[in-house]
Amino acid sequence: MTAARAIVRRGLTLVTLAFVGLAGVYVLALGHTPIEARQGLAQKIFYLHVPAAWCSLLAFSLVGIASALYLWLHEPRLDRFAAASAEVGVAFSAVMLTTGPIWAKPIWGTWWTWDARLTLTLFLFFLFIGYLALRAAVHEPTERARFSAVVGILGMLLVPFIHLSVYLFRTLHPQPIVLKPSAPSLPPEMLRTLLSSMAVFTLLYIGLVTTRYGIALTEEAREEATDAS
Amino acid sequence: MPPENGAYMVAAYVVAPVILVGYAVWLWKRSKQ
Numbered sequence: 001m002t003a004a005r006a007i008v009r010r011g012l013t014l015v016t017l018a019f020v021g022l023a024g025v026y027v028l029a030l031g032h033t034p035i036e037a038r039q040g041l042a043q044k045i046f047y048l049h050v051p052a053a054w055c056s057l058l059a060f061s062l063v064g065i066a067s068a069l070y071l072w073l074h075e076p077r078l079d080r081f082a083a084a085s086a087e088v089g090v091a092f093s094a095v096m097l098t099t100g101p102i103w104a105k106p107i108w109g110t111w112w113t114w115d116a117r118l119t120l121t122l123f124l125f126f127l128f129i130g131y132l133a134l135r136a137a138v139h140e141p142t143e144r145a146r147f148s149a150v151v152g153i154l155g156m157l158l159v160p161f162i163h164l165s166v167y168l169f170r171t172l173h174p175q176p177i178v179l180k181p182s183a184p185s186l187p188p189e190m191l192r193t194l195l196s197s198m199a200v201f202t203l204l205y206i207g208l209v210t211t212r213y214g215i216a217l218t219e220e221a222r223e224e225a226t227d228a229s
Numbered sequence: 230m231p232p233e234n235g236a237y238m239v240a241a242y243v244v245a246p247v248i249l250v251g252y253a254v255w256l257w258k259r260s261k262q
Contacts, residue, residue: 008260015253022246030242040231045241052245091252095245102241106234204249211256218260 001221007214014207021200025193033193045103047193050177051201052095053121057159059089059205060128064156067149079145080220082152084212086131088205093125108172116169120162127155 029047036043063082070078100118101111112118131151138144161168166175177185177194184191 005260012253012257012260015256019246019250019253022249026242035231037231040233041235041238042232044238048241048245088252091248094248098244098248099241102237102244106232106237208253208256211253211260215256215260 001218004214004217004221007217008211009214011207011209011211011214014203014210016207018200018204018207021196021203025197025200028193028196033189034187036190039107042103042106045099047197049096049099049103050194051198052092052099054198055201055205056089056092056096056124057162058202059085059092059209060124060155061159063089063128063131063152064159067152067156070145070149071153076141076145079149080213080216081209082149083135083216084209086128086152087212088208090125090128090132091208092201092205093121093128097122097125113172115171115173116165117162117171117173120158120165124155124158124162127151127158131155 025047029044033044033047035041063086066078066082066085069075070082104113105111131148134151135144135148138147163176165171166173186194
């Protein structure tokens with residue numbers, strides 16, 4: 001129980017540091033990064049939308065990897081990590097799926113379009129909402145871990161399709177700017193802000209997953225104590 | 230001359246931390262139970 005609380009404290013410290021970093025990213029993005037000539041101020045949404053997308057795809061990929069390893073090794077820590085990463089991934093997806101349409105309205109003239117990238121991303125979000133609902137519905141720990149691991153692996157299989165969808169299908173969504181075979185196509189000041197934001201969001205992901213993992217550990221210890229008494 | 234669309238930027242810069250800080254606060258409250 002004490003170890004679990006220490007993990008929660010460590011996680012919350014990282015989360016606090018990440019929010020301080022996020023304030024720094026706001027200063028950098030709003031005060032020290034040039035305004036893009038064609039898109040205007042709306043382009044600055046990019047510094048939140050892209051890191052949120054990066055963290056949600058990272059989170060769901062790690063859910064899939066941890067789930068596959070769980071099915072092989074039957075190690076409860078892997079299941080606990082997968083559950084934590086899925087919940088945090090849903091939070092980052094919510095940021096991605098709200099900031100995206102807010103950018104699209106002034107740039108595309110519409111909040112939403114059913115193209116491959118957007119539709120697949122929304123599907124991934126719903127899939128992981130289903131993953132969390134499944135975990136809440138099944139109470140037997142081993143069965144819950146096994147069923148949700150299968151869903152987690154299926155969710156991970158969508159991630160490469162989402163990244164490559166802008167190449168595979170005709171889509172309105174911009175092509176990758178940083179994660180692509182050639183060098184990043186951004187002016188240095190914009191790239192610096194984007195990379196800073198991605199680092200801060202990644203730290204936030206680590207902090208939130210650590211906190212959520214510690215909470216799961218605390219809850220398990222409490223359940224075991226209740227069962228024993 | 231860049232287009233005037235600062236209101237959309239402000240909306241996104243408000244919505245993102247509301248979701249993330251809201252989730253972090255929910256986790257913090259859950260850890261206190």
